[in-house]
Amino acid sequence: MNFAEHLKNQLNIVDVIGHYVRLKRQGAGQRYVGLCPFHSEKTPSFGVHSALGYYKCFGCQEGGDVFKFVQQIESLTFPEALKVLAERYGIPMPERERPHDPEAQRRAALEEMYEIATETFQNNLRSGSGTEARRYLESRGVSSASMDEFRLGLSEASGQQLVQRLQKFGPVLLEESGLVSKRQEGGFYDRFRARLMFPIHNEGGKVIAFGGRALRPGDEPKYLNSPDTKLYKKSSVLYNLHRAKIDARKHNRMILVEGYMDVIGVYSAGIHEVVASSGTALGIDQVRAIKRQISLQQAGTGQIVLNFDPDPAGARSTEKYISSLLAEGLRVKVMEIPGGLDPDEYIQQNGAEGYRNGLANATSYFQWLADRARTKFDVRTAEGRVDAFKFIAPVIEQVHDRIERSAIANEIAEYLKVDRSVISETFRRQGVRQTNPQRARDKNLDIPPNEKILVSCLLVSADARAVIEQYLSGSPLLPLLELRQIFEAAFALSAEGASFSLEALTGRVDGRLERILIDVTFSDCTVQEESAAEQAISCLKALESKSVTAAQQQLKIRIRDLEREGNFAEALRLADELNRVYERPTKT
Ligand SMILES: [Zn+2]
Numbered sequence: 239m240n241f242a243e244h245l246k247n248q249l250n251i252v253d254v255i256g257h258y259v260r261l262k263r264q265g266a267g268q269r270y271v272g273l274c275p276f277h278s279e280k281t282p283s284f285g286v287h288s289a290l291g292y293y294k295c296f297g298c299q300e301g302g303d304v305f306k307f308v309q310q311i312e313s314l315t316f317p318e319a320l321k322v323l324a325e326r327y328g329i330p331m332p333e334r335e336r337p338h339d340p341e342a343q344r345r346a347a348l349e350e351m352y353e354i355a356t357e358t359f360q361n362n363l364r365s366g367s368g369t370e371a372r373r374y375l376e377s378r379g380v381s382s383a384s385m386d387e388f389r390l391g392l393s394e395a396s397g398q399q400l401v402q403r404l405q406k407f408g409p410v411l412l413e414e415s416g417l418v419s420k421r422q423e424g425g426f427y428d429r430f431r432a433r434l435m436f437p438i439h440n441e442g443g444k445v446i447a448f449g450g451r452a453l454r455p456g457d458e459p460k461y462l463n464s465p466d467t468k469l470y471k472k473s474s475v476l477y478n479l480h481r482a483k484i485d486a487r488k489h490n491r492m493i494l495v496e497g498y499m500d501v502i503g504v505y506s507a508g509i510h511e512v513v514a515s516s517g518t519a520l521g522i523d524q525v526r527a528i529k530r531q532i533s534l535q536q537a538g539t540g541q542i543v544l545n546f547d548p549d550p551a552g553a554r555s556t557e558k559y560i561s562s563l564l565a566e567g568l569r570v571k572v573m574e575i576p577g578g579l580d581p582d583e584y585i586q587q588n589g590a591e592g593y594r595n596g597l598a599n600a601t602s603y604f605q606w607l608a609d610r611a612r613t614k615f616d617v618r619t620a621e622g623r624v625d626a627f628k629f630i631a632p633v634i635e636q637v638h639d640r641i642e643r644s645a646i647a648n649e650i651a652e653y654l655k656v657d658r659s660v661i662s663e664t665f666r667r668q669g670v671r672q673t674n675p676q677r678a679r680d681k682n683l684d685i686p687p688n689e690k691i692l693v694s695c696l697l698v699s700a701d702a703r704a705v706i707e708q709y710l711s712g713s714p715l716l717p718l719l720e721l722r723q724i725f726e727a728a729f730a731l732s733a734e735g736a737s738f739s740l741e742a743l744t745g746r747v748d749g750r751l752e753r754i755l756i757d758v759t760f761s762d763c764t765v766q767e768e769s770a771a772e773q774a775i776s777c778l779k780a781l782e783s784k785s786v787t788a789a790q791q792q793l794k795i796r797i798r799d800l801e802r803e804g805n806f807a808e809a810l811r812l813a814d815e816l817n818r819v820y821e822r823p824t825k826t
Contacts, residue, residue, distance in 0.1 A: 241335045242305070242320060248329050251291045251304045257326075258311055258441060259530045260487050261286055269760055275311055275530055276300045278522070280567035280638065285760035289698060289767070290740045294756045301756060303741060312442070318342045322442065344411065348469050351404050351415050352437075352445045358403055359391020359435040359448075368392045371434055371453055378499060379586040384506045389437045393430035393450060400428045416447070416465040430462060436477070436498040438470070438516070441527070443480045446470045449498055449516060461497075463516055474523030476513040477501055485510035486531040493543045493573075493597070494528075494559065495581050496552060500545070503582025507590035509597070518555050520562040529566055543600050545573040547580050553610065557633070560603045564636035572606035573597055604646050607633060608653045617654060627656045685754065688784075689721045691765060692777040693758045696728055697740065699770035703728060709778045718785045723747050724755055790816060 239247075252261060252270055261270040262282070274284035277298040286293045294301035300310065308319040317337035324331040337343065362368055363385065371392045375385060384390075393399070400417050409426075412418050418426040433450030440446045447464035466472055476482075478501045486492045493512040495501055504512040515524050532540040542563055546552035556572060563570045573596050575584045585593050611617075611626035630650055637643040644661075651661045695702035707729050710716045719725065727746035731738055740759060744752045765773055793816040800809035 241332055245320060245324055245329055245331075246291065246304060249304055249323060249327060250288065251293065251307075252286055252288045254304050254323065255286050255293060255307055259284065260532065273526075273530055274298060274300070275526060278526065278566060287740075287759050290759060292740050292756075292759060294760055296757075296760070312440075314345075315339060315342055318345065321346075326442065344414075345468055347407055347411055348415055348467065349444055349446070351407055351411065351417060352447075352469070354403055355400055355417055355448070356389055356391065356435075356437050356445045358399060359393055359437075360389055362392040362394055362399075363390060363435075367394075374434070374453065378503075379506075379582065380499075380502055381506065384502055388502055388505075389445070391435040391437070392453075393428060393433045393435050395432040397427040397431045400430075401426045414467065416467045416470070429464075432457070433462065438464070438475060438477055439480045440469070440475065441480050441483075444469075447472075447475070449477070451498070471523075472516055473519075473521030474527070476515055476524050476527055478505065478513045479527060481505070482511050482513050483531045486528075490532055491541045491543065492528050492532060493545055496546045496555065497580075500581040503585045504545075504593065507585045507593055509590065509593065518551075518558065520559050522562075522566075525562055525566045525568070528563075529568060532568070540569055541571055542568050543571045543573050543597060544603075545575070545581050545596075545600075548575055548578050556606070557610070560607070561633055561636055564603070564633065567638055570603040571600040572603055573600035574606070604630070604634065604650055605653070608650050611654065620657075623654050623656045624660055626654050627651060627660060685720050686781070686784075688777045688781050689719055690758050690761065692774055692781070693721055693724055693755065694761075694765040695770040695774040695777065696725070697743075697759060698765055699767045699774075700738070702765075702770035702774040703732065703738065705771045705774050706778065707732060709775070713782075715778070715782050715785055719781070721751065721754065723751050 255261060255272075256270075259272040259275050261272040263270050268288040268290075270286040270288065271282045272284050272286070273279055273282050274295040274297055276295060277300075279297050283297040284293065284295045291303055292301065293303075293307055302310075304323070305316060305319045308314060308323060309316060312319070312322065314322060315337065317335070317339065320335065321331060321337055321342075323329075337346070363371055372382075372385070375390065380390070401412070404412055404415070404417065407415075412426055413420060417429055419429050420426055430448060430450040432453055434453055436449040436451070437445040438447040438449060446469040447467070449464075450462045452458070452460050452462070463472065464470055477498055482492065482505075489511055491511055493504060493509065495504060495512060495514050497514055501512050501514045513528070515521075528542060532542070544556050544559055546556050546559075560570050560572075575581060575596060577584075579587065581593070584596070607630045608626075611629045614629065615626040616622035617626055627650065631647075634643060634646055634650070637646060647661045648658075650656075651658060692706065696706055706725065710719075710725055711729060716722055716725065724743065724747055727743055728738070730746065731742055736742060740755070744755055747755065793812055797809050797812050797816065800806070800812065
């Protein structure tokens with residue numbers, strides 16, 4: 239067994255994918271569903287089969303095994319995916335298996351550089367020269383435990399510390415890392431100088447970037463971020479996601495705040511499902527990353543709470559975020575903090591309990607928007623009220639559900655005292671039609687149920703495979719089956735002594751059958767491994783008797799036609815054949 243196979247046997251695909259996607263078990267079976275991480279969707283069409291170690295999206299057709307998934311979601315090569323999984327699950331990897339392609343080595347080197355930088359910054363903060371920075375953090379309510387947990391650090395003022403520590407990686411990697419800048423006259427200097435350093439992690443928990451806050455008054459910009467690199471894409475990473483997702487799933491909620499300090503403040507108060515984006519806009523990848531953690535299946539659950547600073551910039555961000563989140567079908571609430579305080583300041587003054595109360599009282603986004611519109615327009619005049627409504631309308635249009643959309647529009651119109659005719663004029667558009675992946679799938683599954691179940695048996699149990707092969711090999715039933723090719727492929731695998739897997743099977747059938755095979759894997763007919771052999775036999779018998787009946791019927795029709803034509807000799811010959819078919823013993 240090679241290392242990849244060994245590793246695959248140790249991994250549970252539901253665990254691995256569950257690291258990125260909130261999965262829900264379907265019934266008592268081995269199938270799980272969730273929102274696809276590879277395309278935008280509102281109802282889950284992404285399936286994972288635990289026993290078969292396979293995932294499939296019926297929306298975008300992505301699918302494969304656990305390695306393919308990690309490769310895709312982390313944009314890694316196959317050897318890199320092996321390495322990531324081996325490290326994450328503590329499975330020792332033989333030296334010769336380590337990735338040797340240049341791309342993978344470069345990425346590994348960059349990760350190492352970020353780790354060195356993180357440790358360097360942490361040590362600076364803990365040392366004597368970090369006193370002032372530590373005092374600042376303490377004044378903002380950050381305990382030393384939180385400093386350690388968030389791996390906060392301090393960059394040195396000289397601008398040469400990292401350049402020296404990272405020298406061994408060479409100038410090309412140095413430049414690529416985004417940790418240093420190039421001097422016009424040659425040579426490098428540290429990108430971050432005399433700044434409070436916030437490491438930014440990827441979903442796997444590795445440091446891939448930094449946010450640096452200026453400590454000296456007058457230093458611009460106040461926040462300096464890492465540039466995009468091979469490891470980091472600003473628009474797709476959320477600060478603290480790797481920690482937040484556990485509680486986000488537990489409480490079915492994610493709180494979005496503006497800055498690193500807010501995240502640390504809220505998190506340290508014991509509310510862990512909190513993240514921040516590093517920009518004023520929310521990228522599609524960021525929205526999806528949040529959505530993957532939140533259940534959309536039960537009405538009223540799966541909330542996003544926006545809690546931004548109570549200033550005009552914060553309000554503008556809130557508006558933009560509401561739009562992007564609604565467009566993805568998320569439920570949005572807005573939490574406003576009284577007294578013009580930032581979230582972390584508010585927690586310092588009012589404690590965790592105060593913040594929790596604020597969360598519980600968060601208002602729906604449309605109420606927040608209506609209140610905002612009221613401050614922008616003169617709602618004492620009819621014109622102003624219509625303008626206020628028109629200001630909110632584009633956001634309401636993002637709501638996909640037609641009934642919900644018109645309910646919200648009515649509610650806002652009432653709140654703003656706008657005439658109903660204005661609403662109907664604004665919302666005369668058609669509702670957004672959504673293609674239903676379930677329906678597309680069922681069409682594909684237009685095959686006899688017994689054959690479907692038989693394929694399920696074939697997939698889940700070696701005993702069932704043996705029974706099916708014994709029964710069908712050379713049987714006149716086999717050529718009559720719609721899924722004949724699938725069974726033949728399975729028999730061929732066993733004849734070659736190859737090990738059985740869904741991928742081996744899909745590799746041997748045409749595209750249509752491959753789809754059917756995967757559909758069956760994730761369809762609602764689940765067969766338990768223990769009873770599969772028994773179930774296979776009853777399916778085979780049912781299929782056989784059905785095929786006999788069908789053959790009989792065909793012959794009877796033909797005989798009748800022949801009699802009508804006066805061809806009695808041929809009719810008689812067929813009647814004989816009919817008797818033979820009728821009497822043919824069925825195999826057991
Ligand atoms: Zn998909």
